[in-house]
Amino acid sequence: MITLDAIDRRILERLQHDGRLSNADLAEQVGLSSSPCWRRVKALEEAGVIKGYAAQLDAKSIGLSVNVFMSVSLSTQVEKALKDFERAAAERPEVMECYLMTGDSDYLLRIVVPDLEAYERFVMDFTKIAGIAQIRSSFALRPVKQGTALPLGVSRDR
Structure with missing residues (x-):
């Protein structure tokens, strides 16, 4: 299990709410500049915490x-x-x-x-x-x- 800090949790909360957020918007919402935010998202993806992104359809x-x-x-x-x-x-x-x-x-x-x-x-x-x-x-x-x-x-x- 990966250890998540407060910023990782904020990133995950925002992406769970809206997986289409641009990196710039996500970075602004979690209080980071774009590059560190992008690196954290990539690390979360590579660690398997973020498994993918998908549209939610109305059945x-x-x-x-x-x-x-x-x-x-x-x-x-x-x-x-x-x-x-x-x-x-x-x-x-x-x-x-x-x-x-x-x-x-x-x-x-x-x-x-x-x-x-x-x-x-x-x-x-x-x-x-x-x-x-x-x-x-x-x-x-x-x-x-x-x-x-x-x-x-x-x-x-x-």
Whole structure:
């Protein structure tokens, strides 16, 4: 884990809020000149703290109005079965997130599709993956909170 100072944290907070900030604007907002600011951003990128920059799209406006949380239990939890499942899940564009879990299920996935028929097709195809014992689906009615900015103030590295 990299040690972040107060300036690094300010840089990260600003970039999480607006990844399109110019270096000049970012430098001004965090109290640095352009060159040191640029060096810090590059160091944060090279250290893997900043993984990339992306536009946040509104799923509904592009026709992806169904958000499903799918719990998956595998018939066995041997390493090969886990890796095979993870590879198959990672290849599906509908799978937005996939987490290995503790508790009742082995995995929790977030799936986005345009409608229930598309989800049914997804499930019929997805359950062909070897080793799936059970799936359970929960449909989101509406988002209450969605965020992409990590809470920098609560990390152990203060």
